[in-house]
Amino acid sequence: MRVNQLHPWPTTVAEAEAIQDRLRLHVELTGPRAFTLVAGLDVHYVDDERLTAAVVVLDAATLSVVEQVTVPGKAEFPYVAGLFAFRELPALVAALERLTVTPDLLVCDGYGLAHPRGFGLACHLGVLTGLPALGVGKTPFVGAHTAPAPERGAWTPIVLAGATVGRALRTRDGVKPVYVSQGHRIDLETAAEQVLRLSPRFRLPEPIRRADHLARHPA
DNA sequence: GCGACAG
DNA sequence: ATCTTGTCGC
Secondary structure (H helix, E strand, O other): OOOOOOOEEEOHHEEEEEEEHHHHHOOOOOOOOOOEEEEEEEEEEEOEEEEEEEEEEEOOOOEEEEEEEEEEOOOOOOOOOOOOHHHHHHHHHHHHHHHHHOOEEEEOOOOOOOOOOOHHHHHHHHHOOOEEEEEEEOOOOOOEOOOOOOOOOOOOEEEEEEEEEEEEEOOOOOOOOOOEEEOOOOOOOHHHHHHHOOOOOOOOOOOHHHHHHHOOOOO
């Protein structure tokens, strides 16, 4: 698939934050409610410099693999919480560009709106590609929330500065929740619904599990 | 001011 | 992210 050209790459924290503040204005919080091709994205670090980006496209109805791609790369920015996307974005974009199919939805490993400046990795990837995107975090990051009930499907809002920016969502009975937030062109209800539907068996959505596995064991 | 801080 | 054992439960 085709991805818009990357903006000039930041060298400093201030430049990176300025890019987030500018691109944030392009985020759309509503979009399609159903999808046919869902992509999971993840990165595995070989060492402090080198990494492997993986994208796996699944049939949304059957969860079977339609296409998968890995791309070697390097971390393009130091790790700074809140600027995490700048490490992995170039490699993830390169992987997306190698896809012969265009997914309907990007399921990203990390946050979207639930971010200090409201522009996490899922928003960034969504805006660059123009595709609906959502973020799934494994640990709480920003905002306040209470623990959801222990049953699969239970959820509580994540609130930041008085606004709801995501949901703590239980995808398995008695297992730690995941943290869902909107990336681009999707509403929160749909994002949470998709994460639950894509996680029929394990805590993490199948697209992310597949991408994680592929990134660790490149083809 | 200090510590904590998505992956 | 990663370094890491055994243990419990499906």
